[in-house]
Amino acid sequence: MIEAHSLTKRYGERTAVSDLSFSVRPGIVTGFLGPNGAGKSTTMRMLLGLDAPTSGRAVVNGRSYAEHRAPLHEVGAMLEARAIHTGRSAYNHLLALAATTGIPARRVNEVIDLVGLREVAKKRVGGFSLGMGQRLGIASALLGDPATVILDEPVNGLDPEGILWIRNLLKGLAAEGRTVLVSSHLMSEMALTAEHLIVIGRGRLIADTSVAEFTAQAAGDVVRVRTEDAEKLRALLAAPDVTVESRAPGVLEVTGLSSDRIGRVAADHAIALAELTPQQASLEEAFMELTRDAVEFQAPAPELVAAGSEGSAA
Amino acid sequence: MTTASLIPAAARGEVTQARVIHSEWIKLRSLRSTLFTLLAAVLAMIGLGLLFSYFTADRWAHLPADEKAHFDPTLVSLRGFYLAQLAVGVLGVLVVSGEYATGMIRASLSAVPRRLPVLWAKALVYGVVAWVLTTAASLVAFLIGQAAMSGHHLGTSLSAPGVVRAVLGAGLYLTVVGLLGVAFGALIRNTAGGIATVFGVLLVLPVLAEALPSSWFQNINPYLPSTAGQGLLHIHQEPHTLAPWTGFAFFCLYALIALAGAGVALKRRDA
Numbered sequence: 001m002i003e004a005h006s007l008t009k010r011y012g013e014r015t016a017v018s019d020l021s022f023s024v025r026p027g028i029v030t031g032f033l034g035p036n037g038a039g040k041s042t043t044m045r046m047l048l049g050l051d052a053p054t055s056g057r058a059v060v061n062g063r064s065y066a067e068h069r070a071p072l073h074e075v076g077a078m079l080e081a082r083a084i085h086t087g088r089s090a091y092n093h094l095l096a097l098a099a100t101t102g103i104p105a106r107r108v109n110e111v112i113d114l115v116g117l118r119e120v121a122k123k124r125v126g127g128f129s130l131g132m133g134q135r136l137g138i139a140s141a142l143l144g145d146p147a148t149v150i151l152d153e154p155v156n157g158l159d160p161e162g163i164l165w166i167r168n169l170l171k172g173l174a175a176e177g178r179t180v181l182v183s184s185h186l187m188s189e190m191a192l193t194a195e196h197l198i199v200i201g202r203g204r205l206i207a208d209t210s211v212a213e214f215t216a217q218a219a220g221d222v223v224r225v226r227t228e229d230a231e232k233l234r235a236l237l238a239a240p241d242v243t244v245e246s247r248a249p250g251v252l253e254v255t256g257l258s259s260d261r262i263g264r265v266a267a268d269h270a271i272a273l274a275e276l277t278p279q280q281a282s283l284e285e286a287f288m289e290l291t292r293d294a295v296e297f298q299a300p301a302p303e304l305v306a307a308g309s310e311g312s313a314a
Numbered sequence: 315m316t317t318a319s320l321i322p323a324a325a326r327g328e329v330t331q332a333r334v335i336h337s338e339w340i341k342l343r344s345l346r347s348t349l350f351t352l353l354a355a356v357l358a359m360i361g362l363g364l365l366f367s368y369f370t371a372d373r374w375a376h377l378p379a380d381e382k383a384h385f386d387p388t389l390v391s392l393r394g395f396y397l398a399q400l401a402v403g404v405l406g407v408l409v410v411s412g413e414y415a416t417g418m419i420r421a422s423l424s425a426v427p428r429r430l431p432v433l434w435a436k437a438l439v440y441g442v443v444a445w446v447l448t449t450a451a452s453l454v455a456f457l458i459g460q461a462a463m464s465g466h467h468l469g470t471s472l473s474a475p476g477v478v479r480a481v482l483g484a485g486l487y488l489t490v491v492g493l494l495g496v497a498f499g500a501l502i503r504n505t506a507g508g509i510a511t512v513f514g515v516l517l518v519l520p521v522l523a524e525a526l527p528s529s530w531f532q533n534i535n536p537y538l539p540s541t542a543g544q545g546l547l548h549i550h551q552e553p554h555t556l557a558p559w560t561g562f563a564f565f566c567l568y569a570l571i572a573l574a575g576a577g578v579a580l581k582r583r584d585a
Contacts (some may be wrong), residue, residue: 066427092344099337102327
């Protein structure tokens with residue numbers, strides 16, 4: 001269980017996190033979403049007591065992190081995959097962390113096997129690929145068999161197989177009753193992994209909602225219709241709570257009517273339809289819409305990342 | 315995929331100072347830079363001691379009279395300490411700054427959120443390792459150096475007055491240099507800055523002090539860290555210096571103040 005109470009962090013003039021309150025429940029994966037620079041990493045550092053909040057309080061498993069006497073058993077965290085001395089082997093890195101709380105070398109070997117780093121465990125971390133570094137970061141997080149797991153951008157730099165592995169790992173951890181908080185700037189990834197979402201932008205809470213609700217909101221009910229008799233159909237569909245837009249000749253975008261109903265009206269009036277498709281706004285678009293005002297660095301013409309492209313890998 | 319609870323609640327240990335010391339020992343011994351740097355310190359100590367001793371003895375007949383009068387065979391054989399302090403000080407800085415450079419410090423402080431045990435453990439582990447190695451190197455340098463000079467009947471022995479103090483003193487001085495490195499590494503959190511500060515204090519301050527009017531210099535010089543600390547190595551007390559152990563106590567005091575400052579900074583600053 002993680003609770004943030006009015007967390008605020010200012011660096012001089014800049015406010016990185018502003019009056020942020022949320023709670024993260026055990027037993028499900030909670031996604032922590034926001035564009036780059038939204039304050040996700042700063043918030044996570046405050047949860048772990050690495051950065052002191054300017055005001056407000058972070059509580060993990062009932063206490064502020066620094067008050068835990070056996071922190072590795074309470075919270076396992078990967079803040080940056082590269083928070084590892086590059087000159088040390090993966091095995092010695094884990095062994096040194098384990099020693100702080102008396103975790104035996106046997107457990108170090110267990111987590112090495114768990115993340116699949118057995119073959120490179122005795123090699124220096126400096127030569128690791130980004131994906132191997134991520135796996136080592138996750139091994140450090142799981143070392144103390146913690147009740148709460150906090151991972152910052154764990155899928156960054158992973159290949160599709162690695163992404164699938166993380167997804168299953170996170171769901172497995174949550175199924176064991178642990179609290180799992182995972183940050184990402186990719187909505188599509190979170191839609192597949194998380195059950196609950198906390199969305200922030202410019203350090204402020206934008207949404208605290210379930211993925212199902214978010215998806216339902218995002219879906220809308222736009223139906224795309226293509227027909228040669230577009231103007232005739234448009235007139236027939238007109239009603240107070242129905243809007244019809246036309247962005248191209250012969251193409252209508254209808255909001256407020258189901259595709260069944262539109263098809264029935266067209267059939268009744270002998271209008272031939274070339275296309276009748278319910279549209280779903282992609283999750284990524286919905287996410288971008290939600291955070292549009294909160295994006296710190298905006299390209300002149302942002303490219304949309306098609307949601308669901310990750311889905312094919314699942 | 316299972317991560318089933320493998321650590322029973324009963325086996326969940328708390329963080330203790332002893333465990334953090336064990337952790338820091340694993341960290342220190344698992345880096346190649348530790349081995350190379352300490353090896354360099356030992357080689358500098360022994361190799362230079364031998365060279366200085368050999369050439370001093372070899373050129374004895376040609377040395378001016380006042381050099382002969384101030385001849386300190388112990389100090390000649392321990393002269394390698396001057397180079398060894400670079401290695402020991404640099405590694406002391408790296409013990410802390412290396413963690414900031416790589417981001418490892420966040421993992422370390424997440425594991426030990428009270429933070430101070432990490433600093434004390436680093437200082438203790440590195441201090442003990444540096445003390446054992448440099449004291450051994452000092453003894454070897456002394457024995458080899460005296461052997462090299464004995465052919466010319468210039469050598470001294472451990473039983474001569476002040477010699478044991480000087481031989482042990484070289485190890486003690488170098489150990490405290492290492493601790494100053496740890497302290498400045500933690501205060502400055504940057505390798506280049508930490509190294510520059512340590513050697514600015516040890517090597518540059520005395521040179522700057524010499525530029526002062528001589529009456530000022532005579533008052534300040536005894537209390538400069540390197541002058542105070544190196545008094546232990548001289549068999550005969552130099553002019554304008556403190557008594558050997560008094561000077562060394564001042565040197566230790568400076569290191570303690572620096573470590574205390576590092577502790578305050580570590581506790582207060584964001585990691």
